[in-house]
Amino acid sequence: MLKERLRSDLTTAMKARDQTRVATLRMALTAVANAETAGTEHHDLSDDEVMDVLVRETKKRRESAEAFDGAGRSELAERERAEEQVLAGYLPQPIADDELSALVAAAITETGADSMKAMGQVMKVVQPQVGSRADGKRVSTEVRRQLSGS
Incomplete structure (x- = not known):
């Protein structure tokens, strides 16, 4: 299950002291938890639904990086791009x-x-x-x- 893979990778990143990866995976798992509790009752997300959450989060990172670039905040844009790259590792290959x-x-x-x-x-x-x-x-x-x- 994709959610379990995210949790496992978070533990590995914490042990490796990879702060960017830790922050990104925590954010992704929080987004998944928010999606699970949205609505009237809690439900576990399928892998496809978790993938949809990751796609949305990746898009947010891309848009944020563009906004930071436009505002002249290149250090924040780079951080957003690094987070986008971490999330991209969980997404399927883009279509040619x-x-x-x-x-x-x-x-x-x-x-x-x-x-x-x-x-x-x-x-x-x-x-x-x-x-x-x-x-x-x-x-x-x-x-x-x-x-x-x-």
Whole structure:
């Protein structure tokens, strides 16, 4: 189970005195615990749900790093990027550009989309196939590119 792997890696990082890894894994486990207790009753998250939490946390780190860079706070941006790299080790391999392009092309053919008005239909087909291997922004950019080119 992914949650158990995070806990085990946290213990290892603590023994190795790897402060960045310790802080990042604690943050990730806290986010998982918050997700488990959200709503009306507690439930254990599946590996897919834990993966979704890690994807969200990775995206937060990326966005924070960009914001810190824009504000001229490069030391904080570097810390955010280091945390993002730790979390990236738990995520599946990102989808290759050519594979994403092929999935979008197949979805456009399947839905019969011929304009930007059909973007939502294409996204509904592609997003479940891509899962956590690419963020929605990357997928929508590719869908827009292909729909505007056709």
